[in-house]
Amino acid sequence: MPAFPDVPPTPPQAPPASTLRAALEAALAPGAVLSGDDVTGRDPGWHPDNLRAGLMVRPSSTAEVARVLDVARRHGASVVPQGGRTGLVGGTVSAPGQIILSTERLARIRQIDPDTRVAVVEAGVTLAALQDAAAAHGLEPGIDIAARGSATIGGMISTNAGGMTAHRHGVMRHRVLALEAVLPDGRVLSDLAPVIKAATGPDPRHLLVGAEGTLGIVTAAALRLEPAAPAHATALLALRDLEAVPAALAGVLRPDAGHLHAAELMTARHLAFMQEAHGHSLGPVGQAGGAYLLVALAGPAPAPLQEALEGLAAALYEGGAVVDALIATSGAQAERLWALREDTGAISQRFGGAAGFDVSVPVSALSGYIRAVDAGLAAVEPGLGAFVFGHVADGNLHIVLDRPEPFPEGLRQRIEAAIYGPLGAVGGVFSAEHGIGSKRVGHLMSRGDPVRLAVMAQIKAALDPDGLMNPGKVLPVAGA
Amino acid sequence: MPAFPDVPPTPPQAPPASTLRAALEAALAPGAVLSGDDVTGRDPGWHPDNLRAGLMVRPSSTAEVARVLDVARRHGASVVPQGGRTGLVGGTVSAPGQIILSTERLARIRQIDPDTRVAVVEAGVTLAALQDAAAAHGLEPGIDIAARGSATIGGMISTNAGGMTAHRHGVMRHRVLALEAVLPDGRVLSDLAPVIKAATGPDPRHLLVGAEGTLGIVTAAALRLEPAAPAHATALLALRDLEAVPAALAGVLRPDAGHLHAAELMTARHLAFMQEAHGHSLGPVGQAGGAYLLVALAGPAPAPLQEALEGLAAALYEGGAVVDALIATSGAQAERLWALREDTGAISQRFGGAAGFDVSVPVSALSGYIRAVDAGLAAVEPGLGAFVFGHVADGNLHIVLDRPEPFPEGLRQRIEAAIYGPLGAVGGVFSAEHGIGSKRVGHLMSRGDPVRLAVMAQIKAALDPDGLMNPGKVLPVAGA
Numbered sequence: 001m002p003a004f005p006d007v008p009p010t011p012p013q014a015p016p017a018s019t020l021r022a023a024l025e026a027a028l029a030p031g032a033v034l035s036g037d038d039v040t041g042r043d044p045g046w047h048p049d050n051l052r053a054g055l056m057v058r059p060s061s062t063a064e065v066a067r068v069l070d071v072a073r074r075h076g077a078s079v080v081p082q083g084g085r086t087g088l089v090g091g092t093v094s095a096p097g098q099i100i101l102s103t104e105r106l107a108r109i110r111q112i113d114p115d116t117r118v119a120v121v122e123a124g125v126t127l128a129a130l131q132d133a134a135a136a137h138g139l140e141p142g143i144d145i146a147a148r149g150s151a152t153i154g155g156m157i158s159t160n161a162g163g164m165t166a167h168r169h170g171v172m173r174h175r176v177l178a179l180e181a182v183l184p185d186g187r188v189l190s191d192l193a194p195v196i197k198a199a200t201g202p203d204p205r206h207l208l209v210g211a212e213g214t215l216g217i218v219t220a221a222a223l224r225l226e227p228a229a230p231a232h233a234t235a236l237l238a239l240r241d242l243e244a245v246p247a248a249l250a251g252v253l254r255p256d257a258g259h260l261h262a263a264e265l266m267t268a269r270h271l272a273f274m275q276e277a278h279g280h281s282l283g284p285v286g287q288a289g290g291a292y293l294l295v296a297l298a299g300p301a302p303a304p305l306q307e308a309l310e311g312l313a314a315a316l317y318e319g320g321a322v323v324d325a326l327i328a329t330s331g332a333q334a335e336r337l338w339a340l341r342e343d344t345g346a347i348s349q350r351f352g353g354a355a356g357f358d359v360s361v362p363v364s365a366l367s368g369y370i371r372a373v374d375a376g377l378a379a380v381e382p383g384l385g386a387f388v389f390g391h392v393a394d395g396n397l398h399i400v401l402d403r404p405e406p407f408p409e410g411l412r413q414r415i416e417a418a419i420y421g422p423l424g425a426v427g428g429v430f431s432a433e434h435g436i437g438s439k440r441v442g443h444l445m446s447r448g449d450p451v452r453l454a455v456m457a458q459i460k461a462a463l464d465p466d467g468l469m470n471p472g473k474v475l476p477v478a479g480a
Numbered sequence: 481m482p483a484f485p486d487v488p489p490t491p492p493q494a495p496p497a498s499t500l501r502a503a504l505e506a507a508l509a510p511g512a513v514l515s516g517d518d519v520t521g522r523d524p525g526w527h528p529d530n531l532r533a534g535l536m537v538r539p540s541s542t543a544e545v546a547r548v549l550d551v552a553r554r555h556g557a558s559v560v561p562q563g564g565r566t567g568l569v570g571g572t573v574s575a576p577g578q579i580i581l582s583t584e585r586l587a588r589i590r591q592i593d594p595d596t597r598v599a600v601v602e603a604g605v606t607l608a609a610l611q612d613a614a615a616a617h618g619l620e621p622g623i624d625i626a627a628r629g630s631a632t633i634g635g636m637i638s639t640n641a642g643g644m645t646a647h648r649h650g651v652m653r654h655r656v657l658a659l660e661a662v663l664p665d666g667r668v669l670s671d672l673a674p675v676i677k678a679a680t681g682p683d684p685r686h687l688l689v690g691a692e693g694t695l696g697i698v699t700a701a702a703l704r705l706e707p708a709a710p711a712h713a714t715a716l717l718a719l720r721d722l723e724a725v726p727a728a729l730a731g732v733l734r735p736d737a738g739h740l741h742a743a744e745l746m747t748a749r750h751l752a753f754m755q756e757a758h759g760h761s762l763g764p765v766g767q768a769g770g771a772y773l774l775v776a777l778a779g780p781a782p783a784p785l786q787e788a789l790e791g792l793a794a795a796l797y798e799g800g801a802v803v804d805a806l807i808a809t810s811g812a813q814a815e816r817l818w819a820l821r822e823d824t825g826a827i828s829q830r831f832g833g834a835a836g837f838d839v840s841v842p843v844s845a846l847s848g849y850i851r852a853v854d855a856g857l858a859a860v861e862p863g864l865g866a867f868v869f870g871h872v873a874d875g876n877l878h879i880v881l882d883r884p885e886p887f888p889e890g891l892r893q894r895i896e897a898a899i900y901g902p903l904g905a906v907g908g909v910f911s912a913e914h915g916i917g918s919k920r921v922g923h924l925m926s927r928g929d930p931v932r933l934a935v936m937a938q939i940k941a942a943l944d945p946d947g948l949m950n951p952g953k954v955l956p957v958a959g960a
């Protein structure tokens with residue numbers, strides 16, 4: 001369920017479905033084109049409207065992708081690329097008359113070079129599949145998100161995905177070394193050099209990162225890999241209050257053993273809810289904190305990491321930032337702690353698709369921001385509140401309301417003002433890692449730098465003059 | 481001295497110098513405009529033609545940069561941005577009729593946020609100044625190059641600089657979070673959110689990274705910082721031969737203590753030359769290797785790092801990849817070892833501005849590539865050879881010929897074929913970290929992906945239709 005009503009995609013005058021289907025079938029290998037129940041009977045993924053077009057192509061090669069775009073151009077049909085359909089902002093919703101381009105058959109890991117630590121993979125490879133392939137070489141992709149089992153590399157590139165290790169390894173934009181993509185006019189951008197450094201002028205490839213399919217279809221990418229640490233250790237730190245977050249983060253950033261792998265914030269309310277939802281009471285530590293930091297260290301061996309966590313927790317207790325701590329003594333215990341953080345579905349299940357937000361805030365401004373949001377929501381409506389959690393090592397907060405959808409339009413606007421309003425003063429960003437999709441086009445238009453938006457429009461007009469690539473996403477529909 | 485003759489910049493019909501100077505003086509603060517000896521009497525930096533325009537503006541603010549571009553447009557004069565003038569590929573050479581835009585007065589560190597680990601700095605800040613400011617917070621920029629004292633952040637962004645820690649922290653493109661820039665038409669792109677994550681659509685800012693001033697002037701940037709390790713330890717590993725490089729790199733990639741900070745290759749010939757040039761004989765270890773790896777680990781304390789290096793060297797000796805090793809026991813000894821690697825000027829001094837190359841090669845293909853280059857050069861002319869060294873942890877090799885300039889044109893082309901020819905088979909790139917400038921435009925045109933080049937030209941035409949931004953660099957001059 002979308003958190004808020006989407007801007008509907010606005011397809012140009014649609015060609016007759018049968019004509020389009022016949023043209024696609026003639027252009028592609030047998031079995032590549034699906035329609036009717038073969039499409040709508042599938043799992044739509046996160047958004048119920050993802051499969052509404054009812055016509056899906058599944059190209060197996062970059063050449064086939066180019067042929068799909070060729071058919072689309074000839075018939076004036078627009079194209080909606082789809083990977084794992086895990087996107088949270090309606091970036092892959094489709095409508096009748098459009099062509100869904102699924103990357104499910106572009107699923108080869110073309111190369112893993114363990115010496116240079118580079119993978120060349122096709123767009124439809126899932127993050128989990130890449131993680132497994134990299135692990136066989138003692139490597140990891142340097143990016144991790146909860147939807148790892150379904151989310152595809154092409155989708156993660158197209159939304160510039162983030163996740164919990166961005167504080168250390170950057171976001172998807174920082175993982176991409178080179179891309180192969182089919183441009184809207186069918187030209188194939190083919191520049192997959194599997195090396196770390198290439199200083200060869202301005203890089204149009206980077207326009208495709210975060211473009212959500214509006215400037216072309218990413219078909220493959222060369223990605224950086226990182227040495228994987230063989231051991232991890234996890235601790236839940238009960239913080240004095242939200243104001244202790246920067247000190248606690250600084251305290252865990254430079255462990256004596258290994259390195260900080262992840263540091264995830266949960267407010268006290270959020271952890272209390274999750275303990276109840278999971279029937280997993282943490283005892284006194286689960287009630288002692290004014291906020292919680294779930295910390296993972298990574299390194300060569302488990303014992304020194306656990307010792308390091310004990311030392312860091314003790315030092316932070318000494319300094320007053322931490323009031324209690326739970327250091328996981330087994331992998332199973334660590335997993336149960338992580339489930340309290342990663343199972344975000346528990347909230348929306350309880351609160352009927354509660355509205356979610358995804359913001360970036362400088363760490364130093366974080367507690368003030370959260371308190372401003374709490375006050376703002378209470379002012380919108382007494383009793384209205386939010387669950388707050390997120391990848392706090394990089395300042396990324398997720399905010400989920402404790403009220404079911406739908407909201408009347410006026411209330412929705414006041415809620416958005418309560419959440420987005422305080423961002424300006426602290427240099428925050430209204431969209432951190434989920435993307436713009438169809439859900440946040442309006443926010444981008446009202447909050448983005450006008451010059452940046454104008455340049456984006458110039459580039460869109462130059463590369464996709466007919467507006468056939470995922471219209472209605474990221475950029476407003478021309479003339480709409 | 482440029483390694484090979486440059487493509488000269490081709491300024492459009494130049495306005496009279498006095499008219500241009502008067503217009504600039506009227507637009508800028510007193511003292512911002514220099515001409516005559518005040519320009520040509522300065523240190524030109526790496527390329528003797530950098531200051532040839534003889535007219536320089538030194539804006540102190542983004543608004544002043546916009547006013548310079550406004551004057552330039554009105555008079556049809558083109559603009560050459562300059563930072564530290566340390567570029568090695570003629571990216572800042574200028575000619576009479578052009579305006580040199582120096583960023584020397586855009587030198588403020590606007591903000592360092594130690595909690596989010598982000599710096600907001602102006603384009604003219606040197607890398608060394610940022611390193612110092614970050615060190616005060618226990619942080620570092622995550623990028624380091626030998627020209628750190630002169631090279632500016634704006635220049636490093638514009639050439640997508642690399643350096644010795646790219647294997648761990650990526651290149652400049654991966655360090656940039658947000659940019660402020662003046663576009664060719666005077667619009668100011670202003671998007672300096674000091675946060676790690678922003679998923680807000682395709683990012684035109686990234687077109688400016690690596691554009692060498694051809695798409696606008698970068699005036700400020702938000703950059704990621706990394707936790708700095710307080711201790712380092714250095715070892716020189718004498719390798720059995722070049723074929724041992726991948727095994728040696730894999731061996732030092734995951735130390736028990738700390739992490740790999742840098743791993744730099746020197747061929748046996750290169751180290752022998754440098755020992756002689758510096759009058760610094762390393763004794764038997766300096767002659768034992770078929771190639772050398774200079775390795776630095778970084779971590780919380782020196783003793784465990786040194787122990788880790790001893791253990792890694794012993795294990796690699798056991799496995800046959802290493803035949804001897806020298807572990808620095810003092811900071812002074814480590815510095816002298818690093819000077820053998822970093823003083824690349826010694827070669828060009830001896831060989832009269834010897835031609836240099838800067839390539840990326842997958843690590844697994846490295847020894848084969850170097851041997852192919854050696855054989856190719858010997859086939860071009862008996863006795864012709866090269867010094868090879870570089871940031872081998874990311875596959876970046878620098879190759880400097882052992883013959884003084886100039887070469888006759890035919891010989892030059894055969895030498896380039898010997899060096900660039902073997903790249904194709906291994907997926908290498910002809911320009912790793914120095915950029916394209918005026919020196920490598922021809923190579924980019926003949927070796928770059930034609931679709932990528934066409935898209936670059938489309939974007940250039942859209943953003944700088946009059947071709948006033950650093951013409952002749954990166955992209956061919958329109959109509960030339």
